[in-house]
Amino acid sequence: MNPADRQRRLLDIGRKVVETSGADETEILLSESREFLTRFSRNRIHQNVGTEEVWAVVRLVKGKRLGIATASSLAPKTLETAVASALAIAAASEADKAWPGLPKPRPVKAVEAYDAETARASADARADFAAEIIAAARKKQAEAAGIVQTAESSLVIVSSAGVAVASSRTHAEANTVVTRGDGSGYIEGLGTCLSALNGRRIGQRAALTASISRNPQPLEAGRYDVVLEPAAVGEWLQYLAYVALSGKDFDEGTSPLSGRLGEKVTGEQVTIWDNALDRRTLPQAFDYEGMPKKRLSLIRRGVAEAVGTNHYRARRLKKRFSTGSALPASSSAECLPLHLFMKGGTSSARQLVGEMKRGLLITRFHYTNILDPMKTVLTGMTRDGTFLVEDGRIVHPVRNLRYTENVLEALGRIDGMSRKLTLVPGPCVVPTVRIKGVQFTGTTEF
Amino acid sequence: MEALLEQAVEQMQQAGVSYGDIRLREDRRENLAVKNGRPEHIASSESAGFGIRVIVDGAWGFFGTHRVEEAAVEDVVKQAVAIARASARLVDEPVVLAPVDPAVARYETPHEKPPFEVPLEEKLGLLVAASKAMTGANVKLAQAFFAAYETHQRFASTEGARIEQHIVQTGGGIAATAILDGDLQVRSYPNSFRGNFATGGYEYVEAMDLVGEAPRVADEAQALLAAPTCPEGRRTIILDGGQLALQVHESCGHPIELDRVLGMEIAYAGDSFLTLDKLDGFQYGSDKVTIVADATCPGGLGTFGYDDEGVPAQKTPIVEAGRFVGYLSSRETAPAIGRTSSGTMRASGWNRIPLIRMTNVNLLPGNAGTLDDLIADTDDGLLMLTNKSWSIDNKRLNFQFGTEMCREIKGGRLGRIYRNATYTGITPRFWGACDAVCGPEAWGLWGTPNCGKGQPGQTARVGHGVAPARFRNIQVGVKA
Numbered sequence: 001m002n003p004a005d006r007q008r009r010l011l012d013i014g015r016k017v018v019e020t021s022g023a024d025e026t027e028i029l030l031s032e033s034r035e036f037l038t039r040f041s042r043n044r045i046h047q048n049v050g051t052e053e054v055w056a057v058v059r060l061v062k063g064k065r066l067g068i069a070t071a072s073s074l075a076p077k078t079l080e081t082a083v084a085s086a087l088a089i090a091a092a093s094e095a096d097k098a099w100p101g102l103p104k105p106r107p108v109k110a111v112e113a114y115d116a117e118t119a120r121a122s123a124d125a126r127a128d129f130a131a132e133i134i135a136a137a138r139k140k141q142a143e144a145a146g147i148v149q150t151a152e153s154s155l156v157i158v159s160s161a162g163v164a165v166a167s168s169r170t171h172a173e174a175n176t177v178v179t180r181g182d183g184s185g186y187i188e189g190l191g192t193c194l195s196a197l198n199g200r201r202i203g204q205r206a207a208l209t210a211s212i213s214r215n216p217q218p219l220e221a222g223r224y225d226v227v228l229e230p231a232a233v234g235e236w237l238q239y240l241a242y243v244a245l246s247g248k249d250f251d252e253g254t255s256p257l258s259g260r261l262g263e264k265v266t267g268e269q270v271t272i273w274d275n276a277l278d279r280r281t282l283p284q285a286f287d288y289e290g291m292p293k294k295r296l297s298l299i300r301r302g303v304a305e306a307v308g309t310n311h312y313r314a315r316r317l318k319k320r321f322s323t324g325s326a327l328p329a330s331s332s333a334e335c336l337p338l339h340l341f342m343k344g345g346t347s348s349a350r351q352l353v354g355e356m357k358r359g360l361l362i363t364r365f366h367y368t369n370i371l372d373p374m375k376t377v378l379t380g381m382t383r384d385g386t387f388l389v390e391d392g393r394i395v396h397p398v399r400n401l402r403y404t405e406n407v408l409e410a411l412g413r414i415d416g417m418s419r420k421l422t423l424v425p426g427p428c429v430v431p432t433v434r435i436k437g438v439q440f441t442g443t444t445e446f
Numbered sequence: 447m448e449a450l451l452e453q454a455v456e457q458m459q460q461a462g463v464s465y466g467d468i469r470l471r472e473d474r475r476e477n478l479a480v481k482n483g484r485p486e487h488i489a490s491s492e493s494a495g496f497g498i499r500v501i502v503d504g505a506w507g508f509f510g511t512h513r514v515e516e517a518a519v520e521d522v523v524k525q526a527v528a529i530a531r532a533s534a535r536l537v538d539e540p541v542v543l544a545p546v547d548p549a550v551a552r553y554e555t556p557h558e559k560p561p562f563e564v565p566l567e568e569k570l571g572l573l574v575a576a577s578k579a580m581t582g583a584n585v586k587l588a589q590a591f592f593a594a595y596e597t598h599q600r601f602a603s604t605e606g607a608r609i610e611q612h613i614v615q616t617g618g619g620i621a622a623t624a625i626l627d628g629d630l631q632v633r634s635y636p637n638s639f640r641g642n643f644a645t646g647g648y649e650y651v652e653a654m655d656l657v658g659e660a661p662r663v664a665d666e667a668q669a670l671l672a673a674p675t676c677p678e679g680r681r682t683i684i685l686d687g688g689q690l691a692l693q694v695h696e697s698c699g700h701p702i703e704l705d706r707v708l709g710m711e712i713a714y715a716g717d718s719f720l721t722l723d724k725l726d727g728f729q730y731g732s733d734k735v736t737i738v739a740d741a742t743c744p745g746g747l748g749t750f751g752y753d754d755e756g757v758p759a760q761k762t763p764i765v766e767a768g769r770f771v772g773y774l775s776s777r778e779t780a781p782a783i784g785r786t787s788s789g790t791m792r793a794s795g796w797n798r799i800p801l802i803r804m805t806n807v808n809l810l811p812g813n814a815g816t817l818d819d820l821i822a823d824t825d826d827g828l829l830m831l832t833n834k835s836w837s838i839d840n841k842r843l844n845f846q847f848g849t850e851m852c853r854e855i856k857g858g859r860l861g862r863i864y865r866n867a868t869y870t871g872i873t874p875r876f877w878g879a880c881d882a883v884c885g886p887e888a889w890g891l892w893g894t895p896n897c898g899k900g901q902p903g904q905t906a907r908v909g910h911g912v913a914p915a916r917f918r919n920i921q922v923g924v925k926a
Contacts (some may be wrong), residue, residue, distance in 0.1 A: 005497075036529075036597070041712060042709050044536050044538055046506070048505070049508040049798075067488065068487075069490045070489065070490070070493075072512050073494065081492070086490075092567050092570055096484075105664060123530070124532045124535075127532040130536060131535070131536055179712070252586070254587070254630060274757055329489075332477075367837045367839070371848050371866075381837065381840065383840050400844075404924045442844055445872065446843075
């Protein structure tokens with residue numbers, strides 16, 4: 001079935017549920033997807049999976065009491081059961097005096113996010129892609145592990161307030177950790193189109209890092225200037241969004257930005273925004289309430305400007321419209337900006353390293369977690385290529401280190417950024433950045 | 447449903463698979479969250495589908511569908527076989543499965559009060575009362591949680607296994623968040639991140655006495671705001687059950703997963719320092735440390751009858767008096783150590799393949815008595831209470847944990863409260879520094895309902911039995 005027909009069918013199903021629910025207000029989110037993921041390790045495919053799934057999330061309101069139910073089938077009987085469950089929940093709940101009603105429809109801009117070839121990609125096509133990565137690793141006497149993933153999905157939101165929106169998109173993603181002896185390197189690529197990714201190049205670049213990261217030397221913990229490659233920057237940005245940029249947390253006083261919009265919260269060089277309409281990310285036309293996505297300035301020149309909201313939080317924060325940041329109603333997190341961008345600078349990644357007197361070049365982080373949300377203190381490890389740089393040149397690889405750092409403060413110490421922005425999982429579109437004096441608090445044995 | 451299973455097995459055999467299985471699964475869950483005395487987020491979820499896993503030409507293929515109908519079976523088998531054939535193009539050695547006797551069996555979690563049959567109003571009533579009992583000038587969020595999970599699964603394999611399981615898991619908890627002058631402190635009960643969980647019914651949550659514990663939880667959250675930051679230094683520490691359970695999870699549970707050891711997870715969560723050469727010889731910890739993986743443990747969140755390959759639940763020695771002796775394994779990985787599967791393959795749903803997952807990875811009790819006894823036996827140290835944050839490197843060596851609360855111990859007695867306490871270490875050195883584990887009277891089970899692994903991502907519910915334990919000369923805090 002082509003995506004347009006699928007969207008029409010889902011819209012019809014959604015309208016029927018809305019018309020017959022018996023609630024004061026009804027919203028239904030319907031998704032239908034086919035996802036395939038080929039996983040390889042030690043230069044061979046060891047897991048290879050596909051699924052076809054549908055999901056319905058029903059949000060009902062009766063007397064300002066809310067009920068939410070999720071089902072994994074679009075069969076009429078299943079949807080009737082979901083509606084009944086949501087009504088029962090609403091009946092047992094308590095009226096929310098602040099409930100503003102479901103949002104009314106607003107114009108949604110179409111985005112280009114669907115590639116028919118990616119939607120049709122076969123298991124053989126994914127194996128071919130994995131073979132290219134593996135061949136590049138083998139050339140360096142190395143071993144590759146990673147994924148090749150393709151997916152297509154359609155999303156429809158219909159509500160009794162008049163919302164009726166539909167979109168379809170594809171997703172392609174590949175990454176690899178290449179290991180050579182005790183060295184390892186990591187490269188990833190993602191987008192809406194598999195043909196835009198290059199398996200050989202992904203494999204070659206990871207294999208190169210694996211080769212030069214062998215025999216890492218121990219390095220004492222302490223403060224070091226760092227150049228963070230995009231995967232590391234993206235990880236910090238995602239965590240920053242999680243702890244600081246949710247309208248729900250902001251409203252409840254648990255965000256470090258609560259009550260601080262308009263204040264300088266980090267360095268002037270830091271500008272972060274959300275924009276799901278930008279072709280450089282994984283585009284999305286509307287949020288999970290069917291509200292339009294738009295460019296949202298979050299931190300501009302170090303000053304906090306906004307947080308991501310759904311309709312409920314927007315109204316509580318005295319805003320007429322949400323920022324288009326609603327999550328599915330089944331998520332208690334409610335809202336979050338999901339398509340982050342960080343403004344770059346004027347350098348190249350090579351220049352950022354070349355200008356560093358003494359510091360570390362970091363490929364990516366591992367197992368980042370939050371130590372103090374109000375101070376945006378995170379901890380995590382480096383992995384897959386950490387190098388000591390002296391006088392602008394890589395001296396040797398070093399064993400992985402643990403950082404414990406206040407991320408808003410650290411971003412305030414950025415003293416150089418690449419012009420080029422890179423799409424990394426999140427999705428985040430970010431530069432390579434150089435930061436003064438990042439705090440490393442521990443070391444490991446490899 | 448039986449007809450669909452038999453049809454799938456027949457279709458797999460006709461397709462020429464060397465091995466195939468089908469899991470037909472229905473999942474139900476309920477999540478209740480109450481905040482500041484009123485229901486905040488109440489959601490129910492139902493899911494049904496089946497997944498078919500095959501070995502063709504020595505390689506794996508899997509396809510899952512929501513279409514629970516006999517008409518879908520042929521197509522799903524075809525898709526799984528096509529995927530396996532593509533895998534076979536990049537497989538040097540064929541998959542070989544460790545043998546298992548095909549079981550024909552039924553299993554059900556023992557439980558008294560089916561959690562989905564308890565009226566919603568009753569469950570909400572308990573949470574609202576607990577939430578309202580957490581008060582204080584600076585307590586800004588008083589939250590109470592309940593969750594229940596129910597899985598009906600039918601498993602059939604081309605080897606003749608036919609297994610039906612009904613798993614019921616229930617949990618809940620409370621949390622008070624105190625905020626003042628840009629600081630935020632959380633205190634939870636019985637555990638952080640939405641409470642504690644077990645296989646069992648609503649009786650498990652009723653026994654928690656959430657309402658009775660609520661005032662203490664709120665008081666402690668407020669007290670933390672005024673407490674000094676835990677000083678940095680090398681100290682003796684005692685970990686309470688909740689924190690120790692996560693310590694076991696991260697620094698023992700994950701590194702003993704044999705698929706990680708064999709590199710199957712290296713690109714995502716990483717591999718393991720417990721390489722094959724360490725089996726049966728490596729000193730993982732002190733002689734006080736004995737750990738088992740026990741899927742048969744009554745009430746454990748990781749308790750079941752059979753894993754998702756049809757292997758019976760087992761109790762497997764992992765660490766014996768400090769010596770590393772066993773892995774969590776599967777039928778595919780067990781031959782690498784010359785053993786049979788330890789029965790730990792579980793999938794998070796019909797739409798995912800089974801992976802090696804922790805069952806109940808339990809630190810067995812020692813002889814140090816109760817927690818009070820252990821405190822009394824400690825001259826100078828810190829008591830770390832309830833996990834707040836966690837992080838560990840990709841070989842599971844360097845870890846750092848933060849706890850909600852810390853108490854000074856001086857002369858065998860509890861002293862002042864500290865906030866923002868963290869400790870860090872290297873796994874085998876840390877366990878080597880364990881000089882006391884409390885006894886059976888202090889031993890309890892902790893459920894970890896959110897263990898992430900695999901691509902596509904899966905969340906497993908696993909368990910850990912522990913008694914509080916003491917560790918000497920541990921780095922507390924970070925050197926600025």
